[in-house]
Amino acid sequence: MRLFHTFTPLSQITRCAAVLAAVLPLSGCFWFDGPQSTFDPNGPVARHQMDVFYVTCWVALFIFVVVGSVLAYAMVKFRARGEGDLHAEPPEQGHGNPVVEMSLIGASVLALVVIAVPTLREIWYTYEVPVEEKANAYEVTATGYQWWFKFDYPAETAQTLDATAKAVGAPFSTANELVIPAGRPVHINLRTVDVIHSFWIPKLAGKVDMMPNRGNHLWVQADKPGYFWGQCAEFCGESHAVMRFRVIALGPREFNDWVNAQMAPAHRVAAAAAGAGAPKAQFAAYRTFSRNEAGFTEKFDRSPLDSWRAQQLPGKDEDPALIARGRELFSSKTCASCHTIRGDGYIGVVGPELTHVGARSTIAAGLLENNRDELHRWIHAPNEVKPGNTMWVKGYLANNIKLTLEDEDALVNYLESLK
Numbered sequence: 001m002r003l004f005h006t007f008t009p010l011s012q013i014t015r016c017a018a019v020l021a022a023v024l025p026l027s028g029c030f031w032f033d034g035p036q037s038t039f040d041p042n043g044p045v046a047r048h049q050m051d052v053f054y055v056t057c058w059v060a061l062f063i064f065v066v067v068g069s070v071l072a073y074a075m076v077k078f079r080a081r082g083e084g085d086l087h088a089e090p091p092e093q094g095h096g097n098p099v100v101e102m103s104l105i106g107a108s109v110l111a112l113v114v115i116a117v118p119t120l121r122e123i124w125y126t127y128e129v130p131v132e133e134k135a136n137a138y139e140v141t142a143t144g145y146q147w148w149f150k151f152d153y154p155a156e157t158a159q160t161l162d163a164t165a166k167a168v169g170a171p172f173s174t175a176n177e178l179v180i181p182a183g184r185p186v187h188i189n190l191r192t193v194d195v196i197h198s199f200w201i202p203k204l205a206g207k208v209d210m211m212p213n214r215g216n217h218l219w220v221q222a223d224k225p226g227y228f229w230g231q232c233a234e235f236c237g238e239s240h241a242v243m244r245f246r247v248i249a250l251g252p253r254e255f256n257d258w259v260n261a262q263m264a265p266a267h268r269v270a271a272a273a274a275g276a277g278a279p280k281a282q283f284a285a286y287r288t289f290s291r292n293e294a295g296f297t298e299k300f301d302r303s304p305l306d307s308w309r310a311q312q313l314p315g316k317d318e319d320p321a322l323i324a325r326g327r328e329l330f331s332s333k334t335c336a337s338c339h340t341i342r343g344d345g346y347i348g349v350v351g352p353e354l355t356h357v358g359a360r361s362t363i364a365a366g367l368l369e370n371n372r373d374e375l376h377r378w379i380h381a382p383n384e385v386k387p388g389n390t391m392w393v394k395g396y397l398a399n400n401i402k403l404t405l406e407d408e409d410a411l412v413n414y415l416e417s418l419k
């Protein structure tokens with residue numbers, strides 16, 4: 001029996017065709033409208049960046065076709081036609097023709113100029129909000145941490161400094177969800193507290209590094225309200241690949257409502273109703289998770305933006321007693337040493353602010369959907385979701401945090417109530 005069939009050129013061609021047939025449709029799905037596709041720009045910065053890409057792409061393709069055709073012509077014209085040709089003298093060799101050499105140099109320079117002019121123009125354009133738009137620009141600050149992003153809203157600081165705001169510790173910050181006004185340029189200051197990260201929102205703009213001891217920035221603008229994926233694009237340690245975030249662009253009124261909601265202190269569930277609401281199912285019914293099981297699917301049954309909006313609404317059937325227990329555990333289990341919850345008196349700054357964590361669509365830097373199952377999974381064993389993360393190493397390990405099933409249940413109910 002023959003184990004290997006002969007390697008004919010035909011079988012190679014069939015293989016190539018098979019690979020292409022398999023890859024092309026996939027590329028259609030993933031490259032052109034995937035959540036991190038740069039071929040689907042949703043704002044002027046990303047659009048300009050794509051235009052530069054296409055200029056380079058067309059110039060390169062043109063050169064490829066010209067060189068390829070000349071090569072193909074030479075191969076066909078000068079090929080050995082029979083036995084006799086195999087030992088024939090090579091054709092007359094020529095080199096040093098000044099006209100040919102000068103025109104080749106000229107063509108290369110021309111190709112580089114054709115690429116350089118739009119590239120330089122776009123470098124300037126994407127560097128800073130255009131002058132005439134500057135007055136209208138909104139400012140935020142993004143800070144990279146291993147392995148999550150913090151977003152501050154310095155524009156809101158001045159307005160928040162009234163007595164109540166001070167009492168609850170405003171201004172606010174968010175983690176891993178950057179909410180911006182749609183249709184307005186947004187100037188983003190880029191900072192890092194540890195290593196180099198790179199800030200990238202494929203459909204809006206990218207990428208600019210977050211450098212230690214150095215202020216970088218970029219600007220973005222979303223054409224209309226939408227929900228976009230972002231990603232750290234510079235290797236920054238063990239869990240770099242799951243250092244993601246989301247950008248939510250909202251119309252002016254909705255954005256304003258959101259800012260007001262964020263400034264408010266943590267939501268309190270009315271204690272009077274204690275025992276009245278049907279308590280939620282306990283963890284007995286919970287799934288067990290294996291290490292690094294693909295967690296986050298984002299299988300929205302509606303548009304991602306509408307799902308995000310639904311997440312802003314207050315919860316139903318909340319159990320005030322259980323939530324109060326969760327609030328207590330949050331300090332007794334030392335969670336409060338790393339997390340801020342304004343209004344409940346917790347002011348830790350090592351981890352993300354959680355004042356309104358219940359209103360986010362994802363947790364753990366865009367990795368897990370924000371629901372009871374995944375919240376439980378996260379606080380149960382953060383290291384299994386995200387190896388080496390600070391909450392595990394400097395919290396659970398260093399403080400020897402042990403949670404019973406009841407503790408976890410109370411904490412999840414508390415966190416969920418923080419809309």
Ligand code: HEC
Nearest residue numbers: 147148175334335338350351363364365389390391394395
């Ligand atoms: C040593 C500091 C520290 C302690 C203690 C700590 N955390 Fe965290 N927490 C973090 C950090 C850092 C992150 C971000 C991790 C990441 O995404 O890489 C985080 C993330 C979270 C998140 C997800 C937030 C989001 O929007 O992504 C929740 C929820 C949370 N912690 C709850 C808790 C609870 C509950 C406790 C106590 C049992 C606790 N944390 C203790 C540092 C800490």
Ligand SMILES: [Cu+2]
Nearest residue numbers: 197232236243
């Ligand atoms: Cu990073």
